[in-house]
Amino acid sequence: GNSVTQMEGPVTLSEEAFLTINCTYTATGYPSLFWYVQYPGEGLQLLLKATKADDKGSNKGFEATYRKETTSFHLEKGSVQVSDSAVYFCALCYTGNQFYFGTGTSLTVIP
């Protein structure tokens, strides 16, 4: 079946530190992959996406590369800010527009 496994949280980093949140997936075929972010008290919003192998999604300094050989889509940012504190969800969409979300990783960035 289709599923997403992402790094357990919570993650606490100092401002300007490097961020990696791991995400691996299981899917039949070739899904599209997404990272969503949820700020406190808000709904999820799309951060970035990649629709085929070797694509790199990027937004707001965040990046993730669709790695078919390792079935991974790890989220990275070179220098985090306090405003990046949020919960990050990895997700895949294979068919029928149904998304499969990971469990979410909480990130806290301290000044």
Add this chain to the structure above:
Amino acid sequence: DAGVIQSPRHEVTEMGQEVTLRCKPISGHDYLFWYRQTMMRGLELLIYFNNNVPIDDSGMPEDRFSAKMPNASFSTLKIQPSEPRDSAVYFCASSSDYNEQFFGPGTRLTVL
């Protein structure tokens, strides 16, 4: 576009009462999803519609939950009777074919 609109934003009710959550999807989107989010279980898909027709309701926890989509611009999620364990944030999301889902701000439900 105003995005996905949900109402109410907060609902506090007593056990046994009926609760109705409302959602207006983004115009032109033909998929609509209802999710529930709790600390214990994370984000759970309850049901989704395509062109107003329910496609998969396997995530609906039990018969106390029901969802309808009478037209392309409106959907409801009803809980009757409500129980304290239904307390959660309920999200509605909409999308067009194979594209990102756009989430509403959620309804925080508290059942006392």
